[in-house]
Amino acid sequence: xxxxxxxxxxxxxxxxxxxxxxxxxxxxxxxxxxxxxxxxxxxxxxxxxxxxxxxxxxxxxxxxxxxxxxxxxxxxxxxxxxxxxxxxxxxxxxxxxxxxxxxxxxxxxxxxxxxxxxxxxxxxxxxxxxxxxxxxxxxxxxxxxxxxxxxxxxxxxxxxxxxxxxxxxxxxxxxxxxxxxxxxxxxxxxxxxxxxxxxxxxxxxxxxxxxxxxxxxxxxxxxxxxxxxxxxxxxxxxxxxxxxxxxxxxxxxxxxxxxxxxxxxxxxxxxxxxxxxxxxxxxxxxxxxxxxxxxxxxxxxxxxxxxxxxxxxxxxxxxxxxxxxxxxxxxxxxxxxxxxxxxxxxxxxxxxxxxxxxxxxxxxxxxxxxxxxxxxxxxxxxxxxxxxxxx
Amino acid sequence: xxxxxxxxxxxxxxxxxxxxxxxxxxxxxxxxxxxxxxxxxxxxxxxxxxxxxxxxxxxxxxxxxxxxxxxxxxxxxxxxxxxxxxxxxxxxxxxxxxxxxxxxxxxxxxxxxxxxxxxxxxxxxxxxxxxxxxxxxxxxxxxxxxxxxxxxxxxxxxxxxxxxxxxxxxxxxxxxxxxx
Numbered sequence: 001x002x003x004x005x006x007x008x009x010x011x012x013x014x015x016x017x018x019x020x021x022x023x024x025x026x027x028x029x030x031x032x033x034x035x036x037x038x039x040x041x042x043x044x045x046x047x048x049x050x051x052x053x054x055x056x057x058x059x060x061x062x063x064x065x066x067x068x069x070x071x072x073x074x075x076x077x078x079x080x081x082x083x084x085x086x087x088x089x090x091x092x093x094x095x096x097x098x099x100x101x102x103x104x105x106x107x108x109x110x111x112x113x114x115x116x117x118x119x120x121x122x123x124x125x126x127x128x129x130x131x132x133x134x135x136x137x138x139x140x141x142x143x144x145x146x147x148x149x150x151x152x153x154x155x156x157x158x159x160x161x162x163x164x165x166x167x168x169x170x171x172x173x174x175x176x177x178x179x180x181x182x183x184x185x186x187x188x189x190x191x192x193x194x195x196x197x198x199x200x201x202x203x204x205x206x207x208x209x210x211x212x213x214x215x216x217x218x219x220x221x222x223x224x225x226x227x228x229x230x231x232x233x234x235x236x237x238x239x240x241x242x243x244x245x246x247x248x249x250x251x252x253x254x255x256x257x258x259x260x261x262x263x264x265x266x267x268x269x270x271x272x273x274x275x276x277x278x279x280x281x282x283x284x285x286x287x288x289x290x291x292x293x294x295x296x297x298x299x300x301x302x303x304x305x306x307x308x309x310x311x312x313x314x315x316x317x318x319x320x321x322x323x324x325x326x327x328x329x330x331x332x333x334x335x336x337x338x339x340x341x342x343x344x345x346x347x348x349x350x351x352x353x354x355x356x357x358x359x360x361x362x363x364x365x366x367x368x369x370x371x372x373x374x375x376x377x378x379x380x381x382x383x384x385x386x387x388x389x390x391x
Numbered sequence: 392x393x394x395x396x397x398x399x400x401x402x403x404x405x406x407x408x409x410x411x412x413x414x415x416x417x418x419x420x421x422x423x424x425x426x427x428x429x430x431x432x433x434x435x436x437x438x439x440x441x442x443x444x445x446x447x448x449x450x451x452x453x454x455x456x457x458x459x460x461x462x463x464x465x466x467x468x469x470x471x472x473x474x475x476x477x478x479x480x481x482x483x484x485x486x487x488x489x490x491x492x493x494x495x496x497x498x499x500x501x502x503x504x505x506x507x508x509x510x511x512x513x514x515x516x517x518x519x520x521x522x523x524x525x526x527x528x529x530x531x532x533x534x535x536x537x538x539x540x541x542x543x544x545x546x547x548x549x550x551x552x553x554x555x556x557x558x559x560x561x562x563x564x565x566x567x568x569x570x571x
Contacts, residue, residue: 063519071529106412233439235491255414255467323412324442324460324469337460339447350445350458361492390519 021049021057028056031372035064039142039376042090042386044359046379050372058367058375060360066390073349078104078178079313081346086172088351089388091134094127095329096351097176099336102257103349104178106323107340110308116180118300121259123166123175124327125296129200129289130159131330132282135383139279140211142377143220148211155203158196165189180307190297197290204287212280220275225366225378227273235365236357239332241382244281245273251328263295275381282330282383317344331355331383353388360389392416392468395436403428407473417471425474426484429459433489438463438470441489444496446504450531453478455504459486476506485511503529 021028034045043064049057069088073081085100086093098120105112112120133156140148160170165186167175175182211217232242242249250267252260268284270277320342326335335352363382367375399405399418405428407419420428432438438461447456459472476483485508487494495518497508502518505527517523526533552561 063517063521066519068528068535071535074531075535231491236441249464254464321411322417322471324415324471326442333442335442335460337443337445337458348445348447350443352443352460356443356495357492360495365491 023049027051033375034061037376039379041138041359041379041384044384044386044389046363046367046375048367048372048375053371053373055367055370055372055375058364060363062359062386062390065387067387069391070349070351073346075345077314077344078316078318078346081349082177083174085351086174087387088391089329089334089353089385090171091131091385092127092329093172094123094176095327095334096336097174098124098258099325099327099334100338100349101176101178102325102327103323103336103338104318106325107318107321107338108178108311109319110179110310112180112308113305115184115301115304116306116308117258118296119181119184119306120176121263122293122296122300123173123181124258125289125292126159126162126166128330129286129293130156130163132286132289133159133200135282135330135380136207136211136279136286138380139275139282139377140207140217142380143217145211145214145217148207151203152207155200158199162189162193162196165192177307178313179310180305182307184306185300185302193293193297197293200290201287204283204290208283212276212283218276220374220377221279221381222274222276224275224370224374225381227362227366231362231365235362237332237362238354239328239330239383240278240281240285241273241358241362242332243268244270244278246271251326251333255326257327259296259299262299263292265292275377278381278383285330315344317342318346326352329354331358331385334388351388351391353385353391355384355386355388358382359384359386392466399428399431403431414467415469415471417473419473419475422474422476422483425457425459425472426486429461429472429486430489432461432470432472436463437465440464441493442469444486444493444500446500446506446529448478448504448529448531450478455481455506457483457500457506481506483508485509487511501527503527505530 023030029050031048031050032045033048034040035043045061047059047061048055069084072084085096088096133152137149137152163173164170166189167173227237227241227245229245231237232247246269248267248269253267265288268281268288270281318340320340322339324335324337326333332354334354337350338346339348341347367378370378396408403420403424405418405420408416410416440462442460442462445458449456454475455478457474457476461470461472483506485497487497494512497511498514498516499518500506501508501514502520508514525538
């Protein structure tokens with residue numbers, strides 16, 4: 001298959017919504033999957049209409065944990081917002097911290113020291129690894145592979161140990177702050193991190209043997225929820241979901257930020273973006289994380305400033321302007337659009353999470369025609385986090 | 392890039408062209424030209440990716456600024472298309488036929504800002520806020536504190552102790568508060 005670069009936009013693609021079915025006919029059953037359901041990623045729900053076991057209509061419902069982050073940010077000053085942003089994507093708070101800080105730095109013209117750039121890169125890659133380990137467990141669990149779920153979720157805790165050492169916290173680190181990072185690496189961190197990476201390599205080999213060679217996993221995930229190249233641009237599909245059908249797009253390579261232009265890695269792509277291909281691609285990207293973390297440990301400066309000189313953050317007026325910053329998180333393009341009017345308060349922040357389109361437009365489209373038993377696995381295979389949809 | 396912007400100025404009367412950061416240009420277009428411009432950018436200039444669609448409330452000027460962030464993967468360039476609409480008659484042409492996820496953004500904007508997009512699918516459906524009966528909450532005049540006080544009433548804070556005194560009297564009474 002030739003590798004696509006752009007889908008163009010085909011007029012043949014029909015974005016029309018399905019006609020509502022006649023539930024009173026007695027042929028169909030309406031079933032709610034979620035918001036409390038092990039097969040749903042986070043607190044969201046799917047309103048499914050079934051004909052027998054087959055899904056003929058799917059609607060996504062969000063709002064079960066809506067906390068109005070964007071509104072909250074308009075009422076708090078720049079440094080107060082810092083404690084809000086990390087909660088927008090629970091398994092990946094670091095990307096929010098980095099993007100928020102980077103947007104503020106761009107508007108204020110703050111230069112981040114070299115050492116902080118490397119520490120941020122290391123922090124983001126550790127986060128990517130922790131998130132992927134959690135995801136592999138979720139995908140395994142959705143297809144009955146609880147051994148894999150136990151292994152990877154347990155191993156994720158070792159990565160969280162590293163976060164605890166590096167930042168003082170396991171989940172919401174608040175480590176990447178405007179101007180740099182909060183601290184350097186503790187003594188002995190590098191050795192412990194390397195040892196955990198060695199263990200992770202072995203774990204991923206075992207996961208590959210147990211999960212990806214398993215006949216049940218293969219039978220249930222191959223051909224499930226195919227994303228075609230024609231869907232990618234019209235549906236705004238990004239990250240592994242797009243790379244799995246051949247799109248060589250990765251912001252770390254395409255528009256390098258932090259220290260990614262100095263790291264050695266390739267964009268991993270697949271051919272047919274079904275649940276199996278997406279899962280295998282994420283497994284390979286987890287391996288890539290290990291390599292990137294090792295490179296960061298090799299090359300990160302061990303001395304020098306990790307925080308730029310900052311104004312008094314309690315009375316900080318950020319110059320008026322507009323910026324859009326983005327980074328490649330585990331699910332693709334994560335972005336912060338920020339508008340300042342020159343006051344102490346941000347005028348507008350819009351958080352662009354990849355789940356917004358993957359979890360609603362894409363999910364509603366590709367769920368149709370599948371068996372109800374596969375919906376949980378399909379949902380996980382898109383890798384969505386509801387808080388970044390409802391912000 | 393400059394050729395394209397010159398052409399857009401001529402054909403769509405775009406204004407306020409500024410490059411506020413590398414690889415991103417901001418342009419402003421009148422409401423009646425916006426849908427045509429965005430379609431042109433998608434089909435002829437390869438801005439095939441809709442990063443997001445959002446709104447900024449300039450209550451002091453009586454306008455909403457709609458922002459369409461478009462991205463060209465080949466040129467690695469983003470265009471931030473701004474469209475001002477009247478705050479009192481908040482209505483905009485729908486772009487749901489251009490991108491499959493656009494109707495979701497439009498549904499959210501209707502709920503959060505009260506902007507209508509006639510013809511957009513499921514525009515009447517609730518997005519996050521089931522049964523919302525107040526003004527759209529992302530509008531600047533919506534006061535979260537006032538709403539919270541009226542809806543939920545005043546609630547006393549939790550009982551708390553002064554830490555030093557609490558240690559002395561309750562936790563370590565035999566040590567006279569010296570926890571060493």
